[in-house]
Amino acid sequence: MGIQPKKNIMPVQDPSERIHNFNEVALGYREELAVAEAQRCLNCKNRPCVEGCPINISIPDFISEIRNGNFEKAYSVIAESSSLPAVCGRVCPQETQCESKCTLGIKFEPVAIGRLERFVADYHNSNSKDTIKRHTTINKKIAVVGSGPSGLACAGELAKKGYQVTVFEALHKVGGVLIYGIPEFRLPKSIVDKEIESLKSYGVQFKTNIVIGKTITVDELMEEYSAVFIGTGAGLPKFMGIKGEGLNGVYSANEFLTRANLMKAYANSSTPIMQAKNVAVIGGGNVAMDAARTALRLGAENVYIVYRRSMKELPARKEEIEHAEEEGIQFELLRNPVEIIGYTNADNQRDNKNGYVKGLKVRKCVLGEPDERGRRRPIEIENSEYVIDVDCVIEAIGTSPNPLIKNTTPRIKFSDNNCIVVDGAGKTSEDGIYAGGDAVTGAATVILAMGAGKAAAIAIDKYLSKANK
Amino acid sequence: MFKIVSKRKLNSTVTMMEIYAPLVAKKAQAGQFIILRVNDDGERIPLTIAGFDREAGTVKIIFQIVGATTALLNIKNAGEYIQDFVGPLGCATRIDGISKVCIVGGGVGCAIALPLAQKLHEAGAEVHSIIGFRNKDLIILEDEFKRCSDKLTVMTDDGSYGGKGFVTAPLEEAINSGENYDEVFAIGPLIMMKSVVAVTKQKKVPTTVSMNPIMIDGTGMCGGCRLTVGGNIKFACVDGPDFNGFDVDFDEAIVRSAMYKEFEARACKNCNLLKSEVK
CATH class of the missing domain: 1.10.1060.10 (Alpha-helical ferredoxin)
Known part of the structure; x- marks a missing residue:
């Protein structure tokens, strides 16, 4: 055969x-x-x-x-x-x-x-009926900051080695981007909860509602813990800097997805979310696909992915793009957004549509020479503008790392774009402080963050074993 | 879970609570805020810290019943618990180099203005406070302001107590009469802060405003709290909540603050519990 x-x-x-x-x-x-x-x-x-x-x-x-x-x-x-x-x-x-x-x-x-x-x-x-409780065997405490993929991977690896691990989470629920970002239809939250339960059975402790850099600083953690791993993930959403981003109906993908996923706005929760009829999502990554497909499920009739390059350059996973196409997401490719247009009724200040989005003006592009990263650069075509009628615009064009730790622990070295600088094993400029995931790389994938968390766990184990001798 | 240690009704729509949250109390400073959820599927709402007791481990919040979540919070009593309470978030108000200041508070904003007035008073600054309310029944914290202000002016919109009119009138008068304030702090409804800035900008008196936009995480992740300040996008949760009043685009902030008005109205209307409470 x-x-x-x-x-x-x-x-x-x-x-x-x-x-x-x-x-x-x-x-x-x-x-x-x-x-x-x-x-x-x-x-x-x-x-x-x-x-x-x-x-x-x-x-x-x-x-x-x-x-x-x-x-x-x-x-x-x-x-x-x-x-x-x-x-x-x-x-x-x-x-x-x-x-x-x-x-x-x-x-x-x-x-x-x-x-x-x-x-x-x-x-x-x-x-599996495997409910074996493992106990920590090494009398050393390690703090993990952030309960997203890098933090969970680091915590899991260290707990398996026998360390006493405490994970600190700023939000009220553990899981980071797996909970607030990736939608239920792609990653059911019950799956994430199960994975976290399994880490708990290894002895990992989770503390929610604690913002490291605010409630407790990294320096304070270092007084109590032998090592600290920083996996604070993606931070502030980026915006394009075009006119109209302050209008009602403009969301960052982070906000839109957080409302839907973490706060369960789709399930009649007390957190509101805009139920728009026509939605434009700017960007072409997995987050853009997630936002587009979430908008569709919230009842939108037309959802557009607006991306500067062509189908071939779309950075999202192939499966997500296929699923999005099957679901009827419309791809406005080779289009660069230039302005978000708002509704204004000059005759009636009290018109309750004033200040809300009514369209996204885009300019057509062609692909030029590859840039330094090898991706073909979009070049705008003059006088090619037109307006897509939408009442909601979601920007999914990436994030820059969270500033809270930089502001309170300046002794750690940061790069010019506010990412934490680490060596190959995940060690920061300070002894005992490690980092990984989007806080180091900028927006990337779940698995790369997990890889970094795991590598840092191995480095932390080496560092602490050496310190023991 | 976080315990409500005490609860006091300040007026018909404003309530004060002390919450046992020792980690927050340990770090809290005037100008910062917390985020709370009342129950497990509740929304996250930001409230500016109205006071703290580091030894007792408590943080004071003062809130106005404006929507479903604050109504739900108001139903809770001392001894009961709220689900989540995280902070202190945002940057503390900067008071260095200020020796004479005018604090302008409007409505429930006075709750946030008070710890700042106290801090400046303790730091030895000359504190003039102007606090404004819609009417006599809505006045809060007058005695507390008296204790930390060298000069206190109370205003009501309808003249039922103190001076009649808005807070901007006595502020303008004071500046015109030669009071040389190093800084004016305006904390209250957006429209009030906008009006204060209209006065102080013309008189070139540096003015800090405390912004309280819609937020979700409050830690610099979602970007929902963004404002346009000096032509740039700023995030109230990590860059603020204090901003240079001259630079804030208030008109945009006012429109953005009303984004979910319809949703809120519906939420209040649909809930029988809240209906009976609001009565």
Whole structure:
């Protein structure tokens, strides 16, 4: 029997139904599908996929276990490297990481590694009765600042080594971007909660409602803890700096998604969110797709992705773009927003539409020469402006790191764009203080943040073991 | 969970509470704010800190019942708990180099103006306070202001107590009569702060205003609290809440503050509990 050239198709909720609910879009492989997909793995000797994984999961080994029907064993293999497999299986950009290296992918579609990872994690979460409480074995306390992907990965790794880990979270709920940013339909919050429960069983403590840099400073943490890991993540949203950004109906993606996800504004909560009819989302990354698809589910009739470059340059995960297209998101590509137009009724100051968005003026672009990052630069075409009729504009053009720690712990070295400067292992300019994730790199992915958290945990362990001798 | 240690009704729509939150109390300074949620699926609302007791570990908040969340908070009594209470957030008000100051408070804004007046008084500055309310029944904290002000002017819109009219009239009068204020602090409704700035800008008296826009996280993540200050986007939660009054785009802030007015009205109307409370 020859190798099946294509991935086994992921069952999904039908687009016409899912645009009316917040339930998860991708439904996951059943056992038979998972085993069939696992059989596509060549189990090649040089294992390039492992190199492609930022946290170096032993991919062929867990796939072999799936092939043999040992799903729990497959989970143990993944758990050696990853603290959050159910999350990564859902949100990693596998097509540019592990799957891009897959040998099978040279001739056919690569093995669906991400879908298999998700299958294993979900299988474990619904079947395992593993409630073993682990106890901390090393009499050293470590503080982790921020409970997003980098913080959770760092905390998990250190707890497994036996350290006493306390994670500090500014919000009222643990999980960082996994909770406030990534929508329910892409990453159910119950999955995140389960992963956090599993960290708690390893002895990790979580303290919410504490803003490091305000409630407690990093220096104060250093008095009580042997080491500190800073994973404060993405900070202030960037805005384009065009006219009209102060109008009502203009959101940063962070705000729009936080209202929807963290505050559950879609579920009749007490937090309001604008239920716009026509929505433009500026940007082309995963966050832009999340915002667009959330707006659709909140009842919008037309949702546009407005992006300066072409489909080929869209930075979002392929699967998210496909899902967005299936759901009817409209792509306004090669369009650069130049102004957000507001409604003004000069005759009636009390017209309650005054001050609200009524359109987004864009200019057409063509692609020019590649820039320093190798992406083709958009060049505006003169006199090509037109207005897209919208009542809501969501800007998803990135973030700059949170300023709170810089303001209160200036002795840590920061780069010109306010990112924390670290060495290869995640150590900052100060002994005992480590950092990782978006606070170091600027806006990036969940898995890169997890990789950084894990690397810093290893470095912290080395540092503290040395200090012991 | 955070315990409500005490509760006092200041007038028919304004309530003071002391919340046990020792970590916040330890760091709190005048001008900073907290964010709270009353219950598990409640919204996050920012309230400026109205006082603190570091030894007792309590933080004082004073709020006006303006919507569903503040109405819900007002139903809670001393001894009960609120879900979340985080802070202190934002930057403390800067008072260095000020030896003579005019504090202008409007309505519930007086609750925030008071700790600042006290701080300046303790620092040895000459404090003139002008506090304004709609009418006599809505006056709050008059005695407290008396104790920390070298000169106190109370104004009511309808003249039912103190001077009749807005706070801007006595302020302008004072400046015209030669009071050389190093700084004017205006804390209150947006329209009041805008009017104060209209006076002080003309007279070139440096003016700080305390902005209280809609917020969610309050830590510099969501960007919902943005304002246009001097032509640039500023975030009240991390850059403020104090700003140079001359630079703030008040008209934009006024429109933005009303973004969810309809939603709020609906929330209040739909809830029977709140209906009975508001009566």
